[in-house]
Amino acid sequence: MDGVELFLLGRALMKIGEDALPEPPGGTGRYAGSTRLVLIVTSDIAAHPDSAVGEIAARTGLPQSQVSVAVARLKEAGSVQTVPDPADRRRVLVRPAAGVSERVAQVRAAGVESALATALGSDDPQRLSEVAEALDVLKRHLMPAAPYRP
Structure with missing residues (x-):
């Protein structure tokens, strides 16, 4: 890469x-x-x-x-x-x-499953699990240790 x-x-x-984010209340309004x-x-x-x-x-x-x-x-x-x-x-x-x-x-x-399935063009459980596990590895290694606040 x-x-x-x-x-x-x-x-x-x-x-x-x-x-993957849920639509905010009033999502079709001013925001x-x-x-x-x-x-x-x-x-x-x-x-x-x-x-x-x-x-x-x-x-x-x-x-x-x-x-x-x-x-x-x-x-x-x-x-x-x-x-x-x-x-x-x-x-x-x-x-x-x-x-x-x-x-x-x-x-x-x-959850992110639906957004992942859409991005992958597949809802194959094995494929979704593999990608979700890879994302967890990336998160563990690349995200700061401090929890997300806002």
Whole structure:
């Protein structure tokens, strides 16, 4: 495998992950189609708690307006909380919520089997099991030890 193949594999895995996520409540409304945006912002907040929206935008390369929309969606779902910045009361800092929201619990409980079967073009149990085991090996070796928070 070369760097390009690894990059393309990563993109394919991201697509499978997005397809495995349960649709958020009101998924056809004002936040429809922003799952990838929310995931990018969520991962940045998990890695950099107590960041201002502008800092998240700078790190992710997303426009500040899109980060604000994602933070609003995450806050509405109970996944993050915002607090005034003690250094500058005009700004707010975003951090993971202290507890697990209903939406986070729903996302964590969702399985990936259906999305994997769609991606593989097969629901063969042996093939699904083999791919799921390979993904578990990758997760064990490549994911940070800290649990996913938001």
